[in-house]
Amino acid sequence: MSAKNYWLAFGIGVSTGAALALLYAPQSGVRTRRRLRKSVNNAGDYLLDAGDYLKSQAEHFAEEAQKAIKHTKKQVDSVVDKTGDLVADTVKSARMII
Template sequence: MASNKAFWGIVTAAAVGAVIGLLFAPDEGNKTRKKIKKKTNSLAGELLDALEKSKEKAVKVADEAKENGTQYKDEAIDAADEYIDDAKKEINKYN
C-alpha cells in the first residue's frame, strides 16, 4: 500500500511540475499547449502501463490463491474420505 501511495505521489508531482514548467516557459501559447498535450499523453501512457502491470499482478495473485484453494479443498476431501472409510471399518467390526 505504501508503495502505491508513493507511486501516485511521484506521478502527481511529475505531472504538476511538468504543467507548471510549461506554463512558465517563454514559448508562444500554441507551442506551450502542444507541449502540455504531449506531456499529458506521455504521462497518460505511463499511467496506463502502470495500471496494466498492477492488473497483471492482481490476476497472478488471484490465480495463485485459486490454485492453492483448490489444492486445499482436494486435500480436505481426501482426508474426509479416509475418515469415512475408517469409520465404516469400525462400524463393520461390530456388525
C-alpha cells in the first residue's frame, strides 16, 4: 500500500468515525460541555472537602500524639523516681552493712 493510499484510507476512517460519533451521540455538544463543566466543578469541591477532612484528621492525630507523649513522659518520670529511691535505699542498706 502506498503512502497516498494509506493516508486516504486513514482520512476516510477518521471521517467515518466522526460522522458515526455525531449520529449516535446521546446528547448535544452544549449539553455535554455543560455536564463536563459541572463534573469538573464538583470534582474541585470534592477535592477541597477531602483536603479539609485530611487537615482536620492530621490535627486530631497530632493532638493525640502529644497526649500520648505527655502520658509516656509522666510514666517514665515515675519509673525513674522509683528507681532512684530504690537505688538510694539499696546504697543506704549497703553502707549500714559495711
